[in-house]
Amino acid sequence: MVKLAEWRGKELFRKYGIATPKGTVVRSADEAERLVRSGGVPLPCVVKAQVLAGGRGKGGAVRFATTPEEARAAAEAILSLTLDGQPVRELLLEGKVNLSRELYVSVALDRTARLPILITSGQGGVEIETVPDEQIARQRIDPFPGLALYACRNAARSLGLSGAAAGDLTGLLRALYRLFDQEDAELVEINPLGLVGEHLIALDAKVIIEDDASFRHREYAEIRDDRTPLEEIAREKEIAFVQLEGNIGVIANGAGLTMATLDVLKEFGGEPGVFLDLGGTDDPKKVTEAFLLMAQARPKAVFLNIFGGVTRCDTVAKGLVEAMQTVPSSERFPLVARIRGNNEAEGIAILRAAGVTSVPDLRASAQAVVAEAGRVA
Amino acid sequence: MSVLVDHDTRVLVQGITGHQGTVHTRAMKEFGTQVVAGVTPGKGGSTVEGVPVHDDVLSAVRASRANASVIFVPAPFAKDALIEAVDAGIRLCVLVTEHIPFHDMLVMYHYARSKGARIIGPNCPGIASPEKAKVGIIPNVVFRRGRVGVISRSGTLTYEIVNGIKEHGLGQSTCIGLGGDPVVGTSFVDALPMFEADKETDLLVMVGEIGGTAEEDAAEEIRARFTKPVVAYIAGRSAPPGKRMGHAGAIISRGKGTAATKLAALEHAGAKVARFPYEVPEMVAEIARKLERR
Incomplete structure (x- = not known):
């Protein structure tokens, strides 16, 4: 089980054509300030701890900044944190996105059906476990035809998206499924998936790669993960x-x-x-x-x-x-x-x-x- | 009658020239199994433990009339080996191989199903019916012919429990190790109706573990349709969430797959639930005594 840090997950997203905010990883407060000052990340920006622990928002590990000085202060504060026993060593700085809605999408394994399953919800930005079941839509995906267009249309309907946004969702879901399949992922989750105008943008990335497929994915061997x-x-x-x-x-x-x-x-x-x-x-x-x-x-x-x-x-x-x-x-x-x-x-x-x-x-x-x-x- | 294997089972060993393939070919023969052919590409024409080796499965099946296969092929090639067996008409495939990517298993499972073939495993010890046949690697010594059916997600723990049943003077009808992976060819729910129909099985032992909902699904099936007594044990009560406990499938993720929910579901379905492995043979013996008095 290789859990990818958010920034690695977003790198993969971009490779598969899923939109993410423009961002850069830094390892010190100096670096954070310099990056913002040079315009490498637009202001206002968000500073996020790159650890595998959940609940980063509540733990003060995600902060906003409107000036280079604020970015520096945020970076200093977050780099002093330890979340779930993991000291914060890396930060992701991204331009803040003005979104109208927060959605949830993921592809996971349905062990009982022995099929991948597409999970969508209009209630993004919170832990999916806390969302009432009737607000979550689940569709099984047969690996032979792959993710069907009708399933994407169903997902758009359940999320209340239409027009260009629904079209954008179809492209995103197909990319997400392709990533799940080709990278031998156990889980690919976007929470929240932001709606900006008629476009969708992945504000977070949770990607878990299966260990047993390491013989065909040597690129993940070097990632240290959360093992002792x-x-x-x-x-x-x-x-x-x-x-x-x-x-x-x-x-x-x-x-x-x-x-x-x-x-x-x-x-x-x-x-x-x-x-x-x-x-x-x-x-x-x-x-x-x-x-x-x-x-x-x-x-x-x-x-x-x-x-x-x-x-x-x-x-x-x-x-x-x-x-x-x-x-x-x-x-x-x-x-x-x-x-x-x-x-x-x-x-x-x-x-x-x-x-x-x-x-x-x-x-x-x-x-x-x-x-x-x-x-x- | 027994479950899935009997005197007519004719076993083909895929990967027979490897160390595991050779060792277990001998053990299966000693068990009394008809091991009729082996396959290792490039090694056709040789023999292993007196069993003729072929280059491909179809030739092996044509020459030997094999009707079951046990696969010892390394994980990167296991998918291909399974598809070859299914394409050659084999309808029972035991996948001993561990560390097969579950993405491969998704394809293997649905492909086999579309052709009417059953997979047991992967990462499993296989299936055995004492005095009839064994397809897999369960140690011969633990067995004794009897009327207790056994289905399990674990290997060694099952040997220990089956051995305990033997020490209580009882024996097994059929024992199936389903495997410890998240995606298995045969689950508890798939196996339950076969044991319900099996006239040689009086009661069933179920050994589960944390991760997934296979035990909860089984509890539902037991409640609805299974009429024989069930003794269940679940390993991993003390396992912490988020840690993979040896088996790829043994992980509590996002609060799901705990021993507590599984035990509760099984108890609710009327199964006798053991807290310790050594209680299983004791419970089995007690039920067997009651059944005898009837």
Whole structure:
């Protein structure tokens, strides 16, 4: 999941022929002031934080300026903010647009129908979740013919647009769908979509690109997104790794089993801090890498919950023992293991030789790891 | 009768010469499955685990009368492999491959459907009916012939639960891993009527997880039309919103797809809901005892 910052999203919009305000990205208050002074952005202008957090308007991360000095002050104020834990590093400066209406349009995936879905609403500029359902129009798009003209006409009607504005909407929606399709997007959203005279202009851009299509979209590989540094390393090593709020690391195989292990821990009073799904592997080296990565997250205790299928228990045990020898003593953590399934006996024997006991009962093992985490804290 | 596979299932393995293809061809044969052909373009004429390899699916089907395919082809080529199987007349395709872009799956799903073919997966362990056939990668050891149907979005968690059912002295009729992706060929709603019709299934275990509304849709189907007892478990109660938990489909986005709404919907539909994975076999055993007394 690559979430694009607004300015990157708008760059894509322009590439596909969707109108946006004229804008420039800056990284300091000096730069903002110079840009406005040189006429690079028309006045009055809007200064917007480029972070992936929602609710920027309410958080004071979007401000208006009518002079270069005001632009500088706005930039300084916004650059000092941290939104959803993300410090603001980039600002987008754009000429302010005088619009008569704020609309909403997006293309997303309808998982139940297995079709893209076009969502439109006359209530733009607010979070779509807060808009009453009867004010939202949804139309499924069949990928074979693509977005049909009649669907665009329906959308225009539902938005109360006619004449040139309706024509403009058709062009915009077709571009939006083309972008969704060709860039392998999960979501393309314009909120608000401004109506200026008879023209439509994208005032914001929310674009999420699918990870699994990265083999044909190398251009998104460099975008750092909102992953933590460890999550970034894990991604390169193809390990499913999610950092959470708590202090217990969970290593399991399979996403479902890993999630279930987190749930059980939580139930027994534990606070999961890392979700690490080994996936299916028959390479002890990958297991070792996973453990070393886990060590870097500094958990208070680690719960290894393996059900051997494609991934054999002895493979995991070998990789684990190898990792235990590599981890510096300062990064060691108490470990509770539960390994069952394919080659269980061999795995347990390898672990025992290294001083790790496998607790077969999920309840007992979960309680043991919660106790370990409590003891260390 | 079982669901989708039986003694007449003749399996073709696409990507048979790869590591996974080879390992699981052997495991499927050990399960008792008729694995009749393999395909790897450029490797035609060789054999893998005694199974003849062909260059293309149509030749393989003509030579072997294969009627089901299991696909181990890497994600960038999976769409093509699926279309080739469907065009060659295969009507049951199990997609083990993970990381297939969902945009590809949209096309694959609707193409297969237009030709009357069913996809299971992607990113799934496949389907198995003990003592009949296995198309996929579910470990053989967890199975025992019985009367419990299993449908799941997860792999390993399902093995654990199925194994628990076995340890309670019970067994499975058919077990289907539907896959953890946002777009799957066969959903709970698609699978439910097949288990309702299956005379070898007495009760059904459903293993869901956070993300999307497949469980809510299933609850609606259960309430309206499913008459057998259901035991359900949902993974991801403690998952935070906005984080993708290992599976591409396992994400709470914009407040939708939480475990709480799924559990509530299933409970409302009359399913027994387990809080822990280990409660599932216990609940199954209890229902089985009641059914026996009847």
